[in-house]
Amino acid sequence: MRDDDWLAQRFEENRPRLRAVAYRMLGSDTEADDAVQESWLRLSRTDTSDVQNLAGWLTTVVSRVALDMLRSRTSRREDPLDDGGSAAVTADDAAPDPEGEAILADAVGPALLVVLDSLAPAERLAFVLHDLFAVPFDEIAVILDRSPAATRQLASRARRRIQGTGRPSSGADPARQRLVVDAFLAASRNGRFEDLLALLDPGVVLRADQVAIDNAAAGCDKGAPELVRLLRGSEAVAGVFSGRAQHAETVLVDGVPAGAWVPGETPRALFRFTFEGDRITAIDMVGDPAAIAELEVTLLRG
Structure with a gap:
């Protein structure tokens, strides 16, 4: 099999995951498809002979593409992100409850994409990659050009905001x-x-x-x-x-x-x-x- 055929085959194997990441980042089928296509174009123009983990490399690429697309949305109204990239991590930020985290990740499907839209781009990327796709904070930090501690705090902040968005209480009438x-x-x-x-x-x-x-x-x-x-x-x-x-x-x-x-x-x-x-x-x-x-x-x- 020729190298370009092998590369195309590997990309197709990873396409479902890449599209899932892009869709949860962007909340749009069309934009998700555009992000995946741009990832393929970047892959086809790159020498990947030294890449040990192609799936991880592709996830990084599609995440960066989606992040750029989020940041370019001029009609978007975002809350200011007061993070500075070096804020201290609290005990709650450093050690989220694993069971609660898993429940929250399962709950964030298409119905909560509108909630994800209320997050700043960096918060959304940190939450989506870590809580929904189990990408380690060290790898997400590289994408965001932040420290792992600051990246962990972004995800924690996003998690708290999503947890406060409105599931009805048990006492609701x-x-x-x-x-x-x-x-x-x-x-x-x-x-x-x-x-x-x-x-x-x-x-x-x-x-x-x-x-x-x-x-x-x-x-x-x-x-x-x-x-x-x-x-x-x-x-x-x-x-x-x-x-x-x-x-x-x-x-x-x-x-x-x-x-x-x-x-x-x-x-x-x-x-x-x-x-x-x-x-x-x-x-x-x-x-x-x-x-x-x-x-x-x-x-x-x-």
Whole structure:
């Protein structure tokens, strides 16, 4: 077998893993495919005769490509990363609970890609590679050009933020949550801005995946607020929803009350809510069909 044929075969063997890494980094099928293709181009132009671990080398390359793509998103609104590359590592950062870490990694599927979008690029890369793909911090540190200790802290910070994004507590009351969702959708449809404010926590966070953003832009009335990946604050979020959700209905998503646009019998968009008491603290807008297909959506019609 010729060397280039052997290289192509090895790349195809690694393609599923590379695409999985790129998809969780970028949250977009198209961008993930672009990142994988760029990785192949770089491989085909590189002398790999000294590479001992081709799979690891390819993971590094696709991660760097995805990181560059994340950083180039000009429409992205990110929280500042106050890390400095040399912050001290606390006991909690240095020794996360292995069982809790495994549970969290299993939970982060397509449905939580919108949550990953709220992370800064370096945080997202550290979390995705370590918690989801078991890449050692020493290797991730090389990709990020940071120390292993600082890289560990990035992953720990991302983990804490994801853990705080809204899985319902055991004491949650689904009946009350459904009333909140019903009220929110009614206020949205009828443009009742003040009612929306009353239902939203002052620090509410709105997250949207790229498909939801594109769909909103296509159906947006002239002059209506633009939907972005990450938005904070009750007035800003109420402004986005006021007068919208005309055809949304209340559903259950994995057993939790949520909103959905369901033309016919198939959900085309989901509005997942995080509740604190009778107020909404976070809204995740999911438009990606692959992400929706991973969720259990129960219609409440009739």
